[in-house]
Amino acid sequence: MADIPTPAVTISAIAEEAGVSAPTVSRVLNGRGDVAPATRERIESLLRARGYRRRGSRGGEMVGLLDLVFNDLDSPWAVEIIRGVEDAAHAAGSGIVVSAIHRRESSTRQWLQNVRSRTSDGAILVTTDLDSSLRAELEELHMPSVVVDPVGVPDLAVPTIGATNWAGGLSATDYLISMGHRRIAFVAGRPELWCSRARLDGYRAGLETAGLNVDDDLVVPGEFDYESGFRAGERLFGLADPPTAVFSASDQMTLGVYEALRRRGLRVPADISVIGFDDLPEARWASPPLTTVRQPLAEMGRLAVHTVHRLARGEAIESPRVELATELVVRDSTAPVTVSSAE
Amino acid sequence: MADIPTPAVTISAIAEEAGVSAPTVSRVLNGRGDVAPATRERIESLLRARGYRRRGSRGGEMVGLLDLVFNDLDSPWAVEIIRGVEDAAHAAGSGIVVSAIHRRESSTRQWLQNVRSRTSDGAILVTTDLDSSLRAELEELHMPSVVVDPVGVPDLAVPTIGATNWAGGLSATDYLISMGHRRIAFVAGRPELWCSRARLDGYRAGLETAGLNVDDDLVVPGEFDYESGFRAGERLFGLADPPTAVFSASDQMTLGVYEALRRRGLRVPADISVIGFDDLPEARWASPPLTTVRQPLAEMGRLAVHTVHRLARGEAIESPRVELATELVVRDSTAPVTVSSAE
DNA sequence: CTGAAAGCGCTTACAG
DNA sequence: CTGAAAGCGCTTACAG
Numbered sequence: 071m072a073d074i075p076t077p078a079v080t081i082s083a084i085a086e087e088a089g090v091s092a093p094t095v096s097r098v099l100n101g102r103g104d105v106a107p108a109t110r111e112r113i114e115s116l117l118r119a120r121g122y123r124r125r126g127s128r129g130g131e132m133v134g135l136l137d138l139v140f141n142d143l144d145s146p147w148a149v150e151i152i153r154g155v156e157d158a159a160h161a162a163g164s165g166i167v168v169s170a171i172h173r174r175e176s177s178t179r180q181w182l183q184n185v186r187s188r189t190s191d192g193a194i195l196v197t198t199d200l201d202s203s204l205r206a207e208l209e210e211l212h213m214p215s216v217v218v219d220p221v222g223v224p225d226l227a228v229p230t231i232g233a234t235n236w237a238g239g240l241s242a243t244d245y246l247i248s249m250g251h252r253r254i255a256f257v258a259g260r261p262e263l264w265c266s267r268a269r270l271d272g273y274r275a276g277l278e279t280a281g282l283n284v285d286d287d288l289v290v291p292g293e294f295d296y297e298s299g300f301r302a303g304e305r306l307f308g309l310a311d312p313p314t315a316v317f318s319a320s321d322q323m324t325l326g327v328y329e330a331l332r333r334r335g336l337r338v339p340a341d342i343s344v345i346g347f348d349d350l351p352e353a354r355w356a357s358p359p360l361t362t363v364r365q366p367l368a369e370m371g372r373l374a375v376h377t378v379h380r381l382a383r384g385e386a387i388e389s390p391r392v393e394l395a396t397e398l399v400v401r402d403s404t405a406p407v408t409v410s411s412a413e
Numbered sequence: 414m415a416d417i418p419t420p421a422v423t424i425s426a427i428a429e430e431a432g433v434s435a436p437t438v439s440r441v442l443n444g445r446g447d448v449a450p451a452t453r454e455r456i457e458s459l460l461r462a463r464g465y466r467r468r469g470s471r472g473g474e475m476v477g478l479l480d481l482v483f484n485d486l487d488s489p490w491a492v493e494i495i496r497g498v499e500d501a502a503h504a505a506g507s508g509i510v511v512s513a514i515h516r517r518e519s520s521t522r523q524w525l526q527n528v529r530s531r532t533s534d535g536a537i538l539v540t541t542d543l544d545s546s547l548r549a550e551l552e553e554l555h556m557p558s559v560v561v562d563p564v565g566v567p568d569l570a571v572p573t574i575g576a577t578n579w580a581g582g583l584s585a586t587d588y589l590i591s592m593g594h595r596r597i598a599f600v601a602g603r604p605e606l607w608c609s610r611a612r613l614d615g616y617r618a619g620l621e622t623a624g625l626n627v628d629d630d631l632v633v634p635g636e637f638d639y640e641s642g643f644r645a646g647e648r649l650f651g652l653a654d655p656p657t658a659v660f661s662a663s664d665q666m667t668l669g670v671y672e673a674l675r676r677r678g679l680r681v682p683a684d685i686s687v688i689g690f691d692d693l694p695e696a697r698w699a700s701p702p703l704t705t706v707r708q709p710l711a712e713m714g715r716l717a718v719h720t721v722h723r724l725a726r727g728e729a730i731e732s733p734r735v736e737l738a739t740e741l742v743v744r745d746s747t748a749p750v751t752v753s754s755a756e
Numbered sequence: 757c758t759g760a761a762a763g764c765g766c767t768t769a770c771a772g
Numbered sequence: 773c774t775g776a777a778a779g780c781g782c783t784t785a786c787a788g
């Protein structure tokens with residue numbers, strides 16, 4: 071949805087439409103107390119409806135600021151995206167405003183409030199849950215936006231950028247099969263996320279193509295974080311017939327699997343092969359360095375910047391949905407299945 | 414140095430002082446080409462000298478934006494700071510603009526350029542190298558700033574926030590000594606950084622207090638990153654008389670040490686004890702979970718926000734130099750020295 | 757609680 | 773290359 075340049079929504083335009091004077095609208099905007107509740111309400115809804123945004127004396131130029139919104143900043147995953155976004159934004163002479171909304175309605179309100187008072191050229195939303203209402207508001211603010219790694223099925227109203235999760239799941243599984251593994255476990259990611267589904271389906275497809283059954287005991291739930299990876303590992307290696315390889319849907323969970331293995335005295339990759347997903351710096355730093363499916367997070371961030379900037383300039387974008395390629399990165403956590411572990 | 418409210422430096426004030434008209438100054442500010450070089454230069458230096466900042470029609474209010482500047486965004490260390498800053502800034506209704514200047518003069522210029530055109534309430538500089546010239550410019554922009562984890566000896570002109578690095582170095586060393594270790598190695602951080610020196614001195618103090626000699630073979634250089642930690646590990650365990658414990662000045666280097674140990678078939682903590690510094694999330698996720706000196710990075714970020722905000726409001730700050738306490742976090746990478754390794 | 761008037765900081769044609 | 777004039781978007785007293 072490229073923005074058709076609308077007839078500048080100024081304070082006086084709003085005032086006219088509301089049947090009041092400009093100073094009154096100004097008072098509402100600045101939160102001065104002395105406005106009749108009814109008037110205030112009428113003006114406020116009009117401001118929202120028309121997407122009023124404070125602007126300098128100069129017209130509709132870009133302000134050189136892009137909003138980058140996460141649910142949480144507590145994962146190393148987030149930095150990778152920040153890096154790509156920072157890089158591309160600064161190259162384009164723009165700054166990035168980083169926010170975390172913690173999946174809380176209140177934080178989201180506050181962020182919108184903040185955005186409204188300072189203006190920015192667009193928003194990059196990362197795995198945001200509250201798309202529906204949030205996006206409606208952004209629409210009202212006439213703020214171009216793009217979603218990186220969307221939660222649910224992309225609805226095409228907002229452009230999305232992701233990775234080829236299904237293909238990544240497939241390539242990891244294929245690789246393990248090519249090393250002779252037959253009992254391959256999968257530790258899933260947060261089930262409500264679109265990308266988790268795709269990775270799981272890629273894993274299933276890999277097994278089925280090779281004529282292997284999907285053993286439900288070997289598919290365990292996870293939440294993408296270290297703790298759930300650890301729990302998954304405990305469960306998997308407590309099995310009567312444990313797997314010879316584990317593929318988990320995030321690097322962080324894989325580190326949890328490592329620890330579960332260490333506690334049982336099992337060695338990677340001698341006793342068991344392990345593959346992760348993401349290729350965070352942590353994957354290189356793991357001991358042994360982790361074989362993983364690389365997701366080009368920084369590139370996704372860069373592309374997101376170019377996409378919002380296009381939207382902000384009213385240019386067309388190639389496709390509302392882009393998936394960048396994942397790639398298997400082989401390191402030291404995978405090895406051919408051994409006779410002892412395979413039996 | 415709190416800002417005394419100066420007589421608003423507006424375009425017309427600059428114009429008058431430069432002996433030109435307001436439109437001419439406006440043209441310079443907007444990079445229009447049609448200004449005589451001499452005029453442009455005169456105006457530009459005046460803009461800098463007077464600390465001209467674009468402001469809305471409303472006066473000297475705060476704009477609700479804080480700049481957070483890193484050299485690089487490639488370490489998990491950075492996110493911890495971002496988290497604290499984001500948290501405190503949003504609580505105060507402010508957004509944060511995150512930049513990476515990559516130690517490059519050009520990126521720094523670009524950032525300053527960017528800041529100049531959009532205005533922000535202040536800057537938080539993290540381990541910035543180019544303090545001298547950069548800070549002079551910020552001073553000119555009348556932009557309050559604080560440095561987190563300063564590179565060199567703090568000069569008191571700008572408030573700084575750090576951690577008790579010396580005490581942290583001491584407590585890690587004391588702890589290892591209390592476990593019976595006598596040959597304790599130290600992997601140092603980037604030598605030009607103030608915090609590296611303090612950690613090293615804390616280590617030395619710990620040894621000396623216990624009546625142990627500092628063995629120069631056991632003090633190896635590092636750069637804070639994984640690779641230098643790995644190299645340090647290789648060197649240390651190639652020694653004729655290797656250490657029974659290693660204390661390294663960052664968690665990232667410690668992960669490199671882990672890998673060097675794994676390659677030699679040495680086990681943590683059975684064969685050797687290891688302590689890190691920082692307590693990044695990575696420390697919890699290491700296998701085995703890492704004993705480390707916690708640095709309250711998020712709190713340092715939060716304090717930085719409160720400090721710039723105070724400066725921005727012209728309030729006094731308690732102390733130009735604050736150090737927050739470090740704390741030893743004991744996990745599974747340390748154990749009493751064993752007879753076999755101690756001999 | 758609201759508006760008419762004045763004003764502020766800045767920019768945009770226009771003219772030379 | 774530069775300025776006088778007009779104008780824009782907004783806010784600030786002031787008056788009722």
